[in-house]
Amino acid sequence: MSEVSVEQFEQMLEESIKTIRNGEVVEGTVIDVKPDEIVLNIGYKSDGIITRSEYTNEPNVDLTTLVSVGATMEVKVIKVNDGEGQVLLSYRRLAAEKGNKKLEEAFENKTVLTAKVIQVLGGGLSVSVDETRVFIPASLVSDTYEKDLNKYKDQEIEFIITEFNPRRRRIIGDRKQILTARKAELQKELFARIQVGDVIEGTVKNLTDFGAFIDLGGADGLLHISEMSWGRVESPKKAFKVGETVKVFIKDINDTKIALSMKFPEENPWNDAANKFAPGTVIKGVVARMTDFGAFVELAPGVDALLHVSQIAKEHIEKPSDVLSIGQEIEAQIVDFNEEEKKISLSLKTLLNANEEAEEDYAEETEE
Numbered sequence: 245m246s247e248v249s250v251e252q253f254e255q256m257l258e259e260s261i262k263t264i265r266n267g268e269v270v271e272g273t274v275i276d277v278k279p280d281e282i283v284l285n286i287g288y289k290s291d292g293i294i295t296r297s298e299y300t301n302e303p304n305v306d307l308t309t310l311v312s313v314g315a316t317m318e319v320k321v322i323k324v325n326d327g328e329g330q331v332l333l334s335y336r337r338l339a340a341e342k343g344n345k346k347l348e349e350a351f352e353n354k355t356v357l358t359a360k361v362i363q364v365l366g367g368g369l370s371v372s373v374d375e376t377r378v379f380i381p382a383s384l385v386s387d388t389y390e391k392d393l394n395k396y397k398d399q400e401i402e403f404i405i406t407e408f409n410p411r412r413r414r415i416i417g418d419r420k421q422i423l424t425a426r427k428a429e430l431q432k433e434l435f436a437r438i439q440v441g442d443v444i445e446g447t448v449k450n451l452t453d454f455g456a457f458i459d460l461g462g463a464d465g466l467l468h469i470s471e472m473s474w475g476r477v478e479s480p481k482k483a484f485k486v487g488e489t490v491k492v493f494i495k496d497i498n499d500t501k502i503a504l505s506m507k508f509p510e511e512n513p514w515n516d517a518a519n520k521f522a523p524g525t526v527i528k529g530v531v532a533r534m535t536d537f538g539a540f541v542e543l544a545p546g547v548d549a550l551l552h553v554s555q556i557a558k559e560h561i562e563k564p565s566d567v568l569s570i571g572q573e574i575e576a577q578i579v580d581f582n583e584e585e586k587k588i589s590l591s592l593k594t595l596l597n598a599n600e601e602a603e604e605d606y607a608e609e610t611e612e
Contacts, residue, residue: 298334343374351408380417434462465502475545549588
C-alpha cells in the first residue's frame with residue numbers, strides 16, 4: 245500500500261468536509277455557549293458563530309440562559325469566512341423568514357395567531373412571531389377604548405393579520421376583529437336563551453349617575469337608578485362597585501337593549517300593605533325629606549308617608565324643619581291609607597292627644 249503524502253491527506257480531508265455557501269441553510273450542534281455568542285459544529289472545516297444579535301432581537305439577553313451545549317439548531321449562513329476563519333451564522337434571520345412565511349399564510353387564510361407582546365409603544369403593541377415583528381395599532385387592540393396598554397406587556401394575545409407587506413416592513417395585526425366577532429356570537433347566544441322576567445346574574449361593568457351597566461355575558465343591560473331598590477338609592481357609585489356580581493331580573497328587551505331591575509315583586513314593600521299600614525296603627529319611621537307643607541317619613545324601603553305640617557304638633561308650626569330634622573326617627577299614627585294611589589298620611593297630633601287623654605284618665609282614676 246503506497247503512502248499518502250501530507251498534501252494528499254489534507255486534500256482528501258478537505259474533500260470529505262462539506263462545502264457551504266452564503267445564504268445556505270445548515271444544521272449544527274452547539275459546542276459552546278457564551279453570554280454573547282454561540283459556537284456550532286456544522287460539519288465544516290471551521291466552526292460556526294452566532295452572535296447575540298443574530299440569535300434574537302432582544303438586547304442584552306444572556307445566551308447561556310437560552311441555549312445549552314449539545315442542542316441542535318437550523319441556521320442560515322451569513323458569511324463563510326469572517327476574516328478569522330470562522331463562519332458567521334444567523335438563527336434569527338432564518339426564524340424571521342419562516343415567520344414571514346407563516347404570517348403570509350395567516351394573512352391569506354385569516355388565521356388567528358397567538359403571540360407574546362414584547363413591547364408597548366405609544367401608538368400600539370409590538371408582538372413577535374418567530375422573530376418577525378407585528379404591529380397592532382392601539383385602535384385595533386380592543387373593542388373598547390384602552391387608555392393604558394401597559395397591562396398587555398409580556399401577555400399572550402390573539403390577533404389576525406390584516407396587512408402584510410414585509411418589503412416595507414409593514415405587517416399589521418388586528419385583535420379588535422376577534423373580540424367583536426366573539427362578542428357578537430355571545431350576544432346571539434344570550435338573546436336566544438333569555439326572556440322578560442328571567443332572573444340572571446351579571447357583573448357590574450360601569451357606573452354612571454343614572455345607573456349601572458351590567459355585563460350579562462354577551463351583552464350589557466342597564467340597571468337604572470330607579471330600579472336598583474324598592475327604597476331610595478342616593479348614588480349608583482355608592483351602592484355598587486365595578487366587578488361586583490349582582491342578581492337582577494330582565495324587565496324589558498327592546499332590540500339589543502336590555503332593561504334590568506332589582507325590584508323583585510316578592511320583595512315589594514306594598515305587599516300586604518293594607519294590614520301593615522292600617523289606619524290607627526302606631527308606627528316608627530325616619531324623616532327622609534321635608535317641604536314647606538310637611539315631612540315625608542320612610543316607614544319601610546320604598547314606602548313613604550306624609551306627615552302634614554298641621555299634624556306635627558298641637559300648636560301652630562310655620563314649617564316642619566322648625567321641629568324635625570332629616571334622619572330623625574319618630575313615632576306617629578297612621579290616619580289615612582290609600583292603597584291604589586300608594587299614599588299614607590301620618591299624624592303626631594292625634595298621638596299626642598291620645599297620650600294626653602290617657603294621662604287624664606289615669607289621673608281621674610287615681611283621685612277616685
